[in-house]
Structures are given as C-alpha cells and as structure tokens.
Amino acid sequence: MDLSTMIIKMSDGFGKTCAIFFLTLLFSLPLGMIVALLRRSRFKPVSTITRFFISVLRGTPLMLQLIAVTYGPYYISVAANKLSEVYNWGVYFDIGVSKNKLVPVVIAFAINYASYFAEIYRSGLESMPVGQYEAAQVLGYSKIQTFMKIILPQVIRRILPSVTNEIVTLVKDTSMAFTVSYQEMFTIGKQIANSQTSFIPFVVAGVFYYIFNAIISFIMEKIEKSMSYYTI
Amino acid sequence: MSVLEIKNVKKSFGRHHVLKDISITVNEGEVVSIIGPSGSGKSTLLRCATLLETMDEGTLTYVGKPAAWMEGSEIKYAKNLNEIRNKFGLVFQNYNLFPHFSVIKNLTDAPVSVQKRDKESVYEECKILLRKMGLSDKEDAYPCMLSGGQQQRVSIARALAMKPDILFFDEPTSALDPELTGEVLKVIKQLADEKMTMVIVTHEMSFAKAVSDRVIFMDNGVIVEQGTPEEVFGNATNERTKQFLSNYNK
Numbered sequence: 001m002d003l004s005t006m007i008i009k010m011s012d013g014f015g016k017t018c019a020i021f022f023l024t025l026l027f028s029l030p031l032g033m034i035v036a037l038l039r040r041s042r043f044k045p046v047s048t049i050t051r052f053f054i055s056v057l058r059g060t061p062l063m064l065q066l067i068a069v070t071y072g073p074y075y076i077s078v079a080a081n082k083l084s085e086v087y088n089w090g091v092y093f094d095i096g097v098s099k100n101k102l103v104p105v106v107i108a109f110a111i112n113y114a115s116y117f118a119e120i121y122r123s124g125l126e127s128m129p130v131g132q133y134e135a136a137q138v139l140g141y142s143k144i145q146t147f148m149k150i151i152l153p154q155v156i157r158r159i160l161p162s163v164t165n166e167i168v169t170l171v172k173d174t175s176m177a178f179t180v181s182y183q184e185m186f187t188i189g190k191q192i193a194n195s196q197t198s199f200i201p202f203v204v205a206g207v208f209y210y211i212f213n214a215i216i217s218f219i220m221e222k223i224e225k226s227m228s229y230y231t232i
Numbered sequence: 233m234s235v236l237e238i239k240n241v242k243k244s245f246g247r248h249h250v251l252k253d254i255s256i257t258v259n260e261g262e263v264v265s266i267i268g269p270s271g272s273g274k275s276t277l278l279r280c281a282t283l284l285e286t287m288d289e290g291t292l293t294y295v296g297k298p299a300a301w302m303e304g305s306e307i308k309y310a311k312n313l314n315e316i317r318n319k320f321g322l323v324f325q326n327y328n329l330f331p332h333f334s335v336i337k338n339l340t341d342a343p344v345s346v347q348k349r350d351k352e353s354v355y356e357e358c359k360i361l362l363r364k365m366g367l368s369d370k371e372d373a374y375p376c377m378l379s380g381g382q383q384q385r386v387s388i389a390r391a392l393a394m395k396p397d398i399l400f401f402d403e404p405t406s407a408l409d410p411e412l413t414g415e416v417l418k419v420i421k422q423l424a425d426e427k428m429t430m431v432i433v434t435h436e437m438s439f440a441k442a443v444s445d446r447v448i449f450m451d452n453g454v455i456v457e458q459g460t461p462e463e464v465f466g467n468a469t470n471e472r473t474k475q476f477l478s479n480y481n482k
Contacts, residue, residue, distance in 0.1 A: 134284055135328035139342040139394065140317045149341070153332050230331045231376040 001196050003204075009192060010204055013185035017208075020105055020174045020184060025167065027110035032117025039122055050118075057115040062108070063179050069108040070180040071097055101182040113170060120162045124155035157227045164220040171213050175205070233296055234259050235398045235429045236320075241280060241290030243273075250276045252453040254290075258398065261427040265440035265461075268450035269476060274433045277450070278402050281431070282322045283313055294319040295397050318347070321391030325403040327383045329375040335362070335386050336371045339393045347394065354393070361389045365419055381412030385419055392423075399423070401432040405439075417443075437480040441465050449473045 038050040057065070077093035084091050098104055128151055136146040175186035185208060189201035236258040243251040250273045258264050266274045279285040281292065283299070289307055292300040299316040300309045310316055329338050339358040343349045362368050365385040375383050384404055391399055401420065405413040417439050423430065424443045434440050440447055440461065447464040449457045449472075457470045468474045 129328075131324060131326060131328035132330070135324065135330070137284065138282055138317060138320075138322045139390075140314045140346040141342065142314075142346075145345065149345070150330055157332065230374040232331065 001192065001198075003200065006192055006201055006204055010185050010189050010201065010208070013183055013188040014208065016102070016177075016182065016184040017174045017186070019102060020109060020177055020182075021171060023102075023106045024109040024113055024170060024174075027106065028113035028117055031110060031114035033121055035114055035118035036121035036125065039118060040125065054115045054118060057112050058119075062112050062173060062176055065112055066105060066108045066176060066180050070101060070104040101177075101180055105177050105180060105182050109170075109173070113166065116166055117163070120159050120166065121155065123162070124159035125151070127158055128154060154232070158232065160220070160224050160227065164217065164224075167216055167220065168213050171216060172209055175209075234293075235262075235295055236281065236431070237291070237293040238277075238281060239291040239293075241277070241292075242288045243276060243280060243285065244288060250453055251280070251287075254450075254453075254455060256448065256455070258429060258431060260397075260429055262445050263424045263428075263430045263432070263443055264446045264448060265444040266431065266433045266448045266450055267435070267437065267440055267476075268456075272450045273453045274450050275402055278322075278400055278431070278433055282320060282400055283309075283317065284322075314346075318394065319397045320400060321394055321396035321398075322400045322402065323384070323388050323391055323404050325406050327375070327380075327387040327407075329383055329387055329390070331375050334372050334374055335367065335378075338375070338386060339390050342390070343393050343395075358389070358393050361392055362386075364422075365389050366415075379412060380408045381415045384408065384412075384416045388416075388419055388423075398429040398431065401430065401434070403433055403435060405434070405436055437465070437477070449476065451476070 035050060035054065038046055039054065041047045041050070073095050074097045077095035080091075080093050083089070084093075132150055132154070133146060136150045141150065174184060177184045178187040178190060181187060186205050189205040193199065193201040234257045236256070238254060238256045241251050241254045242249070254273075254277060256264070256277075266277070268274050276285060280287045280290075286309070287300060287307060289302065289305075290300065291298070291302060294316055297316060297319070298310060299313065300307055302308070330341075333341060336355070336358060339361065340351075340354050343354045343358075344351050359368070359371065362371060365388065367382060367385055367389070370378060370382065370386070375386065378386065384407075388399075388404075404420070405416050408416060413436070417436065420430070420432070420439075421443050432440070432444070442461075444461050446458060447461050448455055449464060449468075449470075451472055457464060457468060457473045464473065465477060468477060
C-alpha cells in the first residue's frame with residue numbers, strides 16, 4: 001500500500017475523530033460548568049456527591065470509562081436477565097452493544113472531560129475577588145445577571161490557558177476510542193499498520209494530530225489575545 | 233424626612249460583639265463622618281447599612297421605606313431588597329470596578345440593565361458625571377489603565393449614576409497615596425457642597441473636620457461621641473475620644 005492510499009484511508013477516520021472532538025467539547029464545556037456549580041453548592045449532600053463523581057472520573061483511566069459506557073449496559077442486562085430467570089421476575093432486558101459506537105464514545109468522553117473542566121471552572125470561580133460580587137450586589141444586579149455579566153466573562157479570561165491545555169489533550173485522547181474499536185483515524189491507522197507490517201501509519205497519525213493541534217493552538221491564542229484588553 | 237435611620241443595631245461574629253446597639257439618623261443633605269480606631273465596627277456598620285452583612289438585631293429604614301425591622305426577637309428583611317438598594321450607593325475602599333468593562337460601561341450598565349432606564353439618556357448623564365469627575369477623556373479606557381485616584385473617581389461616578397438618595401464611602405482613600413487622596417477628597421467635597429447626603433467612614437481626620445456636618449466617633453462597637461466637627465475635634469468630652477484624637481492633633 002502506498003503512502004497516498006494510507007493517507008486517504010486514514011482521512012476517512014479523520015471525520016470520526018473530529019466528530020468525537022467537537023461533540024465532546026459541545027457537551028463537556030457546558031456540563032463542566034453545571035458540575036462546577038454543583039460542586040460549589042452550599043447544600044452539603046450535593047457538593048459531596050459531585051465531589052465523589054469528579055474523583056471517580058478523574059481517578060480512573062478514560063480507557064476504562066470508554067469500555068464501561070460502551071459495554072457496561074450490555075453486561076448489566078445479561079446479569080439482570082440471569083437474576084430474573086432465577087427469581088422469576090418475569091422481565092427480560094434486551095440491551096445490546098449499541099451499533100453506532102459514537103454515542104457511548106461521546107458520552108464517556110463528555111463526562112470525563114466535564115469533570116476536568118469542572119475543576120478548571122471551579123479554580124476560576126474561586127479566584128474571583130469577593131469585591132466583584134459585592135459591587136454587583138450593591139448595584140442591584142440579580143444573581144443571574146451577576147454571574148453572566150460580571151463573573152463569567154472574567155472567569156473565562158482567567159481559565160482560558162488551562163482550557164486550551166485540556167482541549168489539546170482531547171485532540172490526542174480521541175485516539176483512545178480504538179479500545180472500543182470505533183473506526184476513528186488512529187484505529188484505522190493501527191489496522192493498516194498491522195496488516196501492512198508498517199510503521200508509516202503511525203507517522204501519518206502523528207502528523208495529523210500535530211497539525212490539528214497547531215490549528216487549535218492558533219485559534220485559542222487568537223481568542224486569548226482578543227480577551228486580554230484588560231489586566232486582572 | 234430622614235434619608236437613613238438605623239436603630240439599635242447589634243451584630244456579632246461568633247462571640248465577638250462588633251456592634252453593640254448603634255443608632256444613627258442621617259437627614260437629607262447631611263454629611264456624616266464616622267471615625268474611630270480599626271476594629272471599632274465602622275466598616276461593619278456600613279456593611280450592615282448597605283445590606284452586604286445581615287444584622288442580628290435592629291431596624292433599618294431608607295427614606296421612610298423599611299429595609300429591616302424587628303418582629304418580636306426576630307429580625308425581618310424586606311422582600312424586595314433591590315428597591316432598597318436603589319436608594320443608596322457605596323464606594324468601596326478598593327474601588328471594585330468591573331475590570332472587563334470600559335469606564336463608561338462601568339457607569340451605564342447597572343442603570344440600563346438593572347434600573348431599566350433609557351439607554352441614551354443614561355449615556356448622556358454618565359458623560360456629564362465623568363466630566364464632573366474630571367475624567368471626560370477616560371470614557372473608553374479600562375480600569376486597569378487608570379491610576380488609583382482615577383479609579384476611585386470612576387467608582388464614585390458609578391455609584392452616582394444610580395441616582396442614590398444617599399452615598400456611603402468605606403475608607404475611600406485608604407488605598408491611595410497623599411497626592412491621589414487629594415483628588416478624590418476634592419470630588420467628595422464638591423458633592424458635599426452640592427448637598428449630597430453622605431456617610432463617610434474615614435481615617436482622614438482633617439478631611440472629616442472640613443467636610444462634615446456631623447462627626448461620629450466609634451470605638452469597640454459603640455458610638456462614644458458625636459457632634460459637629462468643632463465639638464468633636466475641638467472640644468471632645470469623652471476621654472477615649474480625646475485619646476484617639478490626640479494622635480492626630482499633634
């Protein structure tokens with residue numbers, strides 16, 4: 001197989017790589033904010049439970065989470081059906097491994113990244129001086145206005161470098177989808193490498209990721225610049 | 233009618249009684265300075281009056297509108313506190329301007345998005361305010377580009393843009409060097425001349441003396457002495473007041 005064929009074949013998977021990437025960002029960025037706010041809740045049970053979930057999601061491998069979300073429901077249904085048979089519950093769960101693996105892959109990525117983003121948001125929220133809240137309160141801003149107009153824009157500015165870091169990692173992490181044989185670029189590259197006993201597909205994959213990330217970094221730098229019209 | 237009426241305010245942090253039964257009435261056009269050593273409860277009193285801190289006991293009334301009152305031994309706060317917040321403005325020691333807003337946006341945003349006033353007329357009024365503060369060329373600047381004195385003047389303008397009935401100052405010059413202090417005090421003096429009702433917590437004794445109609449000396453959570461500047465500064469009757477002022481009269 002010549003190089004151009006390899007590149008064309010791997011480009012097929014690139015669309016799926018992009019799908020994981022963009023869908024994960026689309027869901028995890030807002031979800032992370034919700035998680036961060038729950039984590040900061042003054043209602044102890046809520047903050048404790050949220051903290052526990054974050055610690056599990058950050059404390060176990062993403063690979064494991066991918067496998068759990070993709071195959072977990074199937075294995076649980078098998079176990080449930082066995083129990084149902086033994087105890088005569090008269091129920092039968094028909095849950096297979098979903099055909100479109102994009103769904104479980106994006107779910108796993110989104111909740112994993114949301115917990116990282118949540119901690120980044122939290123660091124940003126906690127770095128805000130209390131005077132900003134007080135000034136807004138005295139001026140009569142509502143809680144929502146204060147958050148949307150005063151706090152959030154400043155928090156975004158503060159956390160942007162950490163978010164960029166996380167996004168760059170996500171580009172590379174998409175390759176993890178190979179563990180559940182989702183046909184994204186790296187999975188295809190690996191298959192070609194195996195069948196052709198060639199190292200070249202890995203080099204191609206490396207170049208793909210590098211270019212992708214170079215573009216991301218360029219865009220994020222532009223965004224950072226556009227927000228740096230004031231100093232904190 | 234009195235603009236501000238504080239009655240029998242008590243406030244503790246844990247076992248530490250910060251305010252022990254404080255009552256103050258401020259009339260329209262009056263300038264009241266509150267002086268006293270650090271930790272005497274001046275700032276806490278101001279924070280209670282501006283609803284940044286809740287009182288343990290006491291009543292708080294703005295222009296006849298009750299903000300807080302006692303029901304038996306329980307303190308009750310008014311439901312619509314924003315209506316009360318409309319009545320006063322607060323100038324913080326460290327300005328607390330919104331750094332991501334330009335100067336003009338700092339002034340206009342709350343009147344437009346909180347008070348829902350007409351955008352164009354608010355802008356016109358705020359430009360006039362900035363001119364008054366000597367900052368007409370700073371409209372589009374961001375707070376980080378300004379000196380401390382300029383920032384504090386912006387924050388005074390921001391408070392005035394809400395058209396408050398009374399303006400509170402919490403040590404407005406404590407973060408400034410003497411030169412910048414001068415320019416801020418000049419602005420406050422100008423407001424006093426225009427009969428703006430103001431309560432000023434300050435360590436600037438000579439300024440308090442010059443600008444106030446009434447000076448209140450607080451220590452250890454109580455009002456020790458109050459009167460005209462001449463009475464308090466020239467003729468203090470209380471030992472503690474004399475002792476405190478002796479450091480300034482040297």
